[in-house]
Amino acid sequence: MGNRVRLTVEVPGERYHRELISCQVACPVHTDARGYVRALAAGRFEEAYLIARGPNPLASICGRVCGAPCEAACRRARVPRVDADGRFVAEDRPISIRALKRFACEIGGPEVRPTEEVLDAVRQYVPQVSADAEEMAALLRASVKGAFQPAAGEPVAIVGSGPAGLAAAHDLALMGLRPVVFEMEPIPAGMLALGVPSYRLPRELIAREVAVIEALGVEIRCGVTVGKDLTLADLRQQYAAVILAVGAKASRGLGLPGERGPRVYGGVDLLRSVALGSPLDIGSEVAVIGGGNVAYDVARTVLRQIAYDTARTAARLPGAAKVHLASLETLEEMPADTLEIIEGDEEGILRHNGWGPLEIERDETGGVRGVRFRKCLRVYDHERRFAPVFDDQAQERIPCDTVLLSVGQAPDLQLLEVGGLDIEQFRPGWPKIEPETLATTAKGVFIAGDLAHGAKLLIDAVASGKKAARSVYEHLTGRKIAIEATTAHLPLPRYRRELGYEAIRRVAVPV
Ligand code: SF4
Incomplete structure (x- = not known):
């Protein structure tokens, strides 16, 4: 008799099947992207909006500018495309999940309906499938059934009204707390309003989405700087808990010779100044250093700014203005979205790949006259760590007469000086946090957004704001928000794909 072989058979459970829905797993707030894409395909447009809005208080904003990790994970992109003879041609491209979200929002969202109407629709919607405890609908239903007990209206201070602060405030209000948001800038929404150019994210849309959040009972106080107008110690005394969601807004420098002096600015400072209507003094030939989306936002904003100034002053600057963009990375390695690069090229941005800055040259009067670069042979080592190697001989x-540095941002934590000295930092400028709760080492003080996870996507900031809100609820009430999952197998006898589904190509969506 031959040897016996023992095999272990594992029956896939609910978790296995959930994780097959890779778009939903990849979305930091676990949006049921599959749900709203199918609803759109079936012509149920309002339902599509409500599914998208369920876990995401900034659904309309995300429809415009989300980095869409769902698309990066989309399984459609793994479907092989074959030619008429069945030969492999290429892998397909992901479903345009973000653009479809925008479409749904433009039918059911605050961009086309009054605030109260949006809130009523969101409150009354009962999705067939709730993504998980992130769902607003799940929270509201649980509260109606008595399974979720709202808090007793304790006041919570949130510092910063960017995506993390707004998401935290939204969920805290739903959980029965009284959030007050402190924003140092004259308008709410942080870098969404000041760091994303209006051609990508219209200001009116931001205002409308923020109005829905305010209508839930969130108070936003603009023009108040914590650390100057009032201290963190004041907030800790007057509020039951504090969430710090200040974001990483300070442009990083490179420490180059010639960097200090006129007409060298941080990229986000330029974006902020344009957004607030007080543009910085820039010349007619600008070098942007950086290869990410912010660098492209900066370069494309400058291009528009120079064009505007030129028109306004009736040919004050004869000849075409020039905007250069220089990045360490090769074209293939650039962190910016492909669409940004293509549109930047089309708009006339002069791209220089594979160059690292050595020096900002100034003339005898101190004016910028150019940037000297050396060739970058490699940016990352074999373990994908940042470890650039240069050829000093190739320069x-x-x-240019203006330089804009877009090589990353850092947080500014001066506000910790009064009332925050018990918040330990794991390295200067970065508070130590408990990853599961986002609690700092100071009782009742939580962190959300860039400060919690470094510079990530807008939707990551939304997710961390929601997480901090849940931690504050648990901290103040002593009650946990539990996830209740129901599994049901629903036969869909008439379910079928659209005709020619496999052959439908992704359509390029203009920004
Ligand atoms: S919020 Fe962003 S990641 Fe989530 S489904 Fe929408 S586009 Fe995708």
């Missing part, structure tokens, strides 16, 4: 010079 290039870009003539």
